[in-house]
Amino acid sequence: MGFLGFIKGFSSVYRAKPRIRVHPSFCQYGYCHIQCRTFSHFKDHDDSVLPVLIVGAGPVGLVLSILLTKLGVKCSVLEKSKSFSHHPQAHFINNRSMEVFRKLDGLAEEIQRSQPPVDLWRKFVYCTSLTGPVLGSVDHMQPQDFEKVVSPVSVAHFSQYKLIRLLLKKLEDLNFHICKPEGLNDEPFRGGELLMGHECVKINATGQSVNVTASHLKEGKYTERNISCNILVGTDGAGSTTRKLAGIELRGEKDLQKLVSVHFLSRDLGQYLLNERPGMLFFIFNTEAIGVLVAHDLMQGEFVLQMPFYPPQQSLDDFSPETCKHLILKLVGQELSDIDVIDIKPWVMHAEVAEKFVSCDNRIILAGDAAHRFPPAGGFGMNTGIQDAHNLAWKIAALVKGIAPSSILHTYETERRPIAIFNTALSVQNFRAAMAVPATLGLDPTVANSVHQTITDGVGSILPSGLQRAILDGIFTIGRAQLSEFLLNEKNLLGSSRLAKLRRLFEEGKSLQLQFPAEDLGFRYLEGALIPDSDSVGTQEPPTGRRRDYIPSSDPGSRLPHMNVRMLSNSSSEACISTLDLLPLDKVEFLLFIAPLEKSYHLAVAALKVAEEFKVSVKVCILWPTETVKGAEARSKTAMAPWENYIDVAEAKKSSNSSSWWSMCQMTEKGAILVRPDEHIAWRAKSGLDDDPILQMKSVFSAILKV
Numbered sequence: 001m002g003f004l005g006f007i008k009g010f011s012s013v014y015r016a017k018p019r020i021r022v023h024p025s026f027c028q029y030g031y032c033h034i035q036c037r038t039f040s041h042f043k044d045h046d047d048s049v050l051p052v053l054i055v056g057a058g059p060v061g062l063v064l065s066i067l068l069t070k071l072g073v074k075c076s077v078l079e080k081s082k083s084f085s086h087h088p089q090a091h092f093i094n095n096r097s098m099e100v101f102r103k104l105d106g107l108a109e110e111i112q113r114s115q116p117p118v119d120l121w122r123k124f125v126y127c128t129s130l131t132g133p134v135l136g137s138v139d140h141m142q143p144q145d146f147e148k149v150v151s152p153v154s155v156a157h158f159s160q161y162k163l164i165r166l167l168l169k170k171l172e173d174l175n176f177h178i179c180k181p182e183g184l185n186d187e188p189f190r191g192g193e194l195l196m197g198h199e200c201v202k203i204n205a206t207g208q209s210v211n212v213t214a215s216h217l218k219e220g221k222y223t224e225r226n227i228s229c230n231i232l233v234g235t236d237g238a239g240s241t242t243r244k245l246a247g248i249e250l251r252g253e254k255d256l257q258k259l260v261s262v263h264f265l266s267r268d269l270g271q272y273l274l275n276e277r278p279g280m281l282f283f284i285f286n287t288e289a290i291g292v293l294v295a296h297d298l299m300q301g302e303f304v305l306q307m308p309f310y311p312p313q314q315s316l317d318d319f320s321p322e323t324c325k326h327l328i329l330k331l332v333g334q335e336l337s338d339i340d341v342i343d344i345k346p347w348v349m350h351a352e353v354a355e356k357f358v359s360c361d362n363r364i365i366l367a368g369d370a371a372h373r374f375p376p377a378g379g380f381g382m383n384t385g386i387q388d389a390h391n392l393a394w395k396i397a398a399l400v401k402g403i404a405p406s407s408i409l410h411t412y413e414t415e416r417r418p419i420a421i422f423n424t425a426l427s428v429q430n431f432r433a434a435m436a437v438p439a440t441l442g443l444d445p446t447v448a449n450s451v452h453q454t455i456t457d458g459v460g461s462i463l464p465s466g467l468q469r470a471i472l473d474g475i476f477t478i479g480r481a482q483l484s485e486f487l488l489n490e491k492n493l494l495g496s497s498r499l500a501k502l503r504r505l506f507e508e509g510k511s512l513q514l515q516f517p518a519e520d521l522g523f524r525y526l527e528g529a530l531i532p533d534s535d536s537v538g539t540q541e542p543p544t545g546r547r548r549d550y551i552p553s554s555d556p557g558s559r560l561p562h563m564n565v566r567m568l569s570n571s572s573s574e575a576c577i578s579t580l581d582l583l584p585l586d587k588v589e590f591l592l593f594i595a596p597l598e599k600s601y602h603l604a605v606a607a608l609k610v611a612e613e614f615k616v617s618v619k620v621c622i623l624w625p626t627e628t629v630k631g632a633e634a635r636s637k638t639a640m641a642p643w644e645n646y647i648d649v650a651e652a653k654k655s656s657n658s659s660s661w662w663s664m665c666q667m668t669e670k671g672a673i674l675v676r677p678d679e680h681i682a683w684r685a686k687s688g689l690d691d692d693p694i695l696q697m698k699s700v701f702s703a704i705l706k707v
Contacts, residue, residue, distance in 0.1 A: 048188045049209050050076055051400050053229035055200045056236030059090070059160060060368030060385035062167040064235060065194075066104055067393035069174045070586045073400050074191025076227075078214055080199035080236075082180070084168075087263050087343055088159035088296040088304055092280075092379030094520040096559065097386045098153040099679075103585040105173070110166055111158045118146075120298050121157040121280040124512060126437060126502075128286045128483065129333030130273065130293070135441075135499070136506045137279065140514035140547075149654075150550050151521060151562050152578040157280060159296045160382065168194075181216040181223075189227060203232065203245045205360045231396060231409075233365045235385070238350070240370035246359050248366065252352035252424060256375060256431065257445075260316070262305040262324045263343040268336050270301030280514070283434075285441055287480045289330040301338075305331070308445075309346055310452050313469040319344050349375050351428045353420045357413035362406040367392060372420035377430035377512055380423040383520070388416050394677035395529070397588050398705065403616050407706040411528035415557075419523050422540060426519060429545030434512035440502045442482030451475055509546045518548035525557035529676065529704050531683040532556050554665035554686075560679045563661055565623065568632050568648040576652040579661075580679055582621055588677050589617040595662065595669035596622050596632065599688055601639035603672055606693035608643045614701045620646035623661050626653060674700065 052068055054061045057079035068075045093101070093111065101108040122141040127134045146154060168178065171194065178194045189195075195214070201224070202213035210232045215224050234242025243250075273279070273295060282293040294304040305328060307319075321341040328339055353372045358365050368385030392412050398404040435445045454460055455468050463471070482488070488495045505511050524540065526532065533556060552561035560583075564576040583591050592607050594600035604620040611618035620640065624632050629650045640646050651661055662669045670688035675681055683700050701707075 047190060048228060050074060050189055050191060050227065050229040052076075052231045052233060052396060053078065053210075053212060053227055054233045054235055055212075055242050056234065056240075056368070056370065057084075057164075057194055057196075058235060058237060058368065058385075059163055059167065059382055060389050061233075061235035062164065062171065063100070063104075063386050064233060064367065064389035064393060065176070066167065066170050066174065067389060067585070068396060069171075069176070069192070071393060071397035071588065072586070073393075073397050076189045076191055076193040076195065078195050078198045078200055078212075078227075080197070080241075082197040084161065084164055086161050087261075087345075088161060088294070088302065090160040090376075090379065090382035091157055091294065091296055092383075092514065093156040093158055093163075094379065094383045094515070095151040095153065095155055095517065096520050096523075097383045098156055099151060099580060100386060100390050102153055103581075104170055107166060107170060108153050108156075111156050111163070112154075114162065115156050115158045116297055116299055118154075118157075120274060120278040121295065123279040124281045124283065124514070125277055125279040126283045126285075126506075127277075128485075128488070129284060129331060130269070130277075130282060131333035132286070134277065135285075136502055137277075138506050138511060140280075144549075145515070149562075150517065150552065152564075152580060155515065159302070181218045200236070200241050200245070203242070203364070205363055210360070210363050230400075231363055231365065233367060233392070234370045235366075235368045235389075236370050238369040238373040240366065242364070243354060243366055243370050246364050246366075248359060249355050250350075250352035250373070251355055252350070253428070254350050254352065255348055256351060256428070257349040257449075258309040258311065258346065259349065260307050260309045260319050260344065260346050262307070262319070262328070262341060264303055264305065264324070264328065265301050265340040265342060266303065266328075266336055266338050267301035268338050269303070269332060270295075270298045274298040281512075283437060284331045285438060285443065285480075285483050286330070286333075287483050289327050290438070290443070290480065291327070291331050293331065308448070310472060311346075313452075313455065313465070313472045316344070316346055349431070351375060351424050353417065353424055357417050358410050362409040365392065365409065365412065371416075372424060374424050374427040375431040377427050377434055378514070378516060380427050384420060384423050387419075388412075390678050391416055391680075394588055398616075401588060403588055403614070404705040405707060408529060411706070415525040415528035418526065418540070422523070422543065423519070426516065426543035426545065429543055430513055433510055433545055436505060437502065437511055440505060441488065441498055443479055448476065448479065513545070513547050515547055517550040519543065521550040521559060522553065523559070524553070524555055525680060528557070529682065529706070530556045530680070531700060531703050533684060533686070535686060552664050554667055554673055554681055554684055556681050556683055558681050560673075560675050560681060561664055563664065564652040564654075565649040566652045568624065568629060568650055582619075582647070582649070583675060583677060583679055587617060589619055590677065590682065591675040592618055592620045593623055593661075593673040593675070594620065595671075596624055596628075596635060596639075597670060598639070599670065600672060601636075603685075603689060603693045603697075604646065605640065605643060607674075607697045608645060610694060610697040610701055613698075614705065614707070616701065616705065618645065622646060622648045624648060624650045625660060626651050674704075676704070 051073055052075035054065055054077045057077050061077055065075050065077050098108045123137050123139050125137045176192050181197045198214040198216045200212055201215045204211045209228045209230055212227045213224050215222055234240050236242055280295055284291050292306045296302045324341050325339050350373045354366055357371050367388040374381050395408045395412055398408055455472055460468055490496045563579050566576055594604050607618055622636050632648050636648050668687045672685045673681055674683040682704050689696055
């Protein structure tokens with residue numbers, strides 16, 4: 001299916017009745033029924049009503065709660081589990097997410113210190129067993145990935161449960177309290193609570209708030225308590241209760257693949273791979289078993305094995321700890337005495353996006369896996385969710401602080417849903433690329449799935465279940481015979497041809513990819529809380545499924561390009577910071593970049609005057625070429641008087657051949673760039689303004705803030 005065809009799958013008119021019974025006044029035919037007019041009376045003054053309630057304490061919910069708390073917005077979090085999972089789950093953190101983490105009080109640095117050395121996880125290895133012949137390997141790190149030219153921070157390999165531990169510590173540092181049901185009283189929540197063991201079971205949107213009923217087990221009995229909030233954010237994962245209660249449907253492809261995930265420890269295996277063939281993913285194909293091993297930490301010997309799962313002929317009982325140990329040994333190719341199976345669970349791979357991210361008069365919002373669920377190929381799931389939270393936080397804060405009306409929240413859906421659809425398509429492409437490897441070896445997964453479907457739903461469905469199982473096992477055994485050493489070797493004509501084709505697959509970048517810099521850093525919002533200009537391309541280039549380099553852009557909706565700059569307010573300091581660091585995380589503040597030109601100074605003063613009228617903070621950044629910094633501060637002080645909310649910085653080029661800021665942005669120095677609190681460009685003037693700057697800036701802020 002082509003990209004346009006894939007996109008149409010998310011746009012078809014389809015609506016089913018909610019699968020969970022909801023409060024009758026809340027949803028009718030999948031739409032939320034609201035008795036109130038608008039969000040005009042935000043109840044921030046009422047201590048009995050939380051400004052924001054977050055359902056789900058995974059990475060997305062925790063990041064959102066940290067961002068909101070830093071922005072001065074009171075929030076609490078509900079988590080249905082009584083304790084946090086130790087299953088590694090997501091593990092790849094891309095550049096953009098690490099840029100967000102840099103601002104969470106050194107979180108990115110903590111991750112980089114704690115993660116395994118990059119040389120232990122930069123490769124994907126394809127082999128017949130972990131101790132047997134290697135069919136090929138792909139190094140997913142390139143020299144520029146470490147040079148910090150396009151981003152101030154590199155990607156990371158860090159298990160989700162470890163990330164959650166660090167996020168919880170950040171919350172505790174912000175005076176958040178982690179509460180269990182037995183330690184709670186009946187007082188209303190005032191913000192700053194993470195409530196463990198609390199499941200959202202009912203939602204009712206009234207005229208002034210959203211009333212949530214949470215169920216929890218206390219002293220052996222299930223007890224319900226009601227929580228009122230102005231905004232409810234569902235970050236409760238792929239099976240989101242919030243999404244179901246709101247009657248929001250998912251669109252896309254279901255059931256791409258069923259798998260069993262086996263979390264196990266083996267220091268012996270970790271040490272062997274660390275010394276002999278380090279990597280992040282190991283794709284193992286032999287006549288006895290097939291699986292993908294995720295090496296979460298070779299030094300600690302922590303792994304997750306993913307294996308195909310074909311119910312109902314197979315059941316989870318077929319994957320007992322002893323059976324899993326036996327399968328692990330078949331994939332390893334030698335005996336191990338220290339395998340410790342921690343957890344075994346089935347899961348289903350989907351490629352779906354919610355039909356809407358914002359509902360019920362902008363009161364109920366979905367983020368993360370609750371809004372989109374992708375194949376894990378490329379690691380887009382958690383990363384897209386973290387960027388959802390980053391986009392959403394400043395908009396909620398702008399509403400709570402009276403800077404913008406509730407319509408600002410709808411721009412979250414306008415901006416993030418197209419990104420989710422794009423990333424879904426890219427994840428599916430990457431998943432298909434992963435399947436190209438076994439297909440090249442004579443094991444086409446689509447054939448296996450078709451055989452399974454025929455046995456389950458076709459002519460085979462009339463057969464007894466035991467016979468169905470025997471037929472399926474027999475066919476798979478015959479299929480795995482394609483992987484025998486007799487066939488898969490250079491002396492065999494067919495085997496040699498397949499191995500040559502496999503090598504070309506790796507060399508041409510047509511196998512599973514890990515990094516997508518052009519998409520991770522170069523994604524762009526085409527409409528929303530921004531002003532597109534006539535020079536911007538109005539459509540996004542379809543995904544290719546292959547790695548493409550990121551090209552800095554100043555198009556509205558793009559992430560602000562990274563460049564190292566030196567603060568001139570302290571001329572004795574040679575320390576450099578990123579342009580991304582010029583925006584604070586604890587304030588809804590816009591940043592206006594200008595060059596030290598007379599007309600640009602006039603524009604900056606106009607922007608500050610208009611911002612004061614709009615009750616929004618703006619800081620002006622005067623960016624000086626390295627060779628003209630003498631007298632910069634005095635000149636800016638005169639030009640900007642009486643305003644003081646500005647900074648002078650100088651380009652800190654790595655070499656004389658490096659591009660200037662305005663050249664990198666493909667603009668002239670007569671231009672200007674207005675950046676939002678989430679580091680995305682809201683507006684630009686490519687080559688200066690001819691209009692009245694006051695009128696222009698009024699138009700700009702009115703359009704961005706939806707006032």
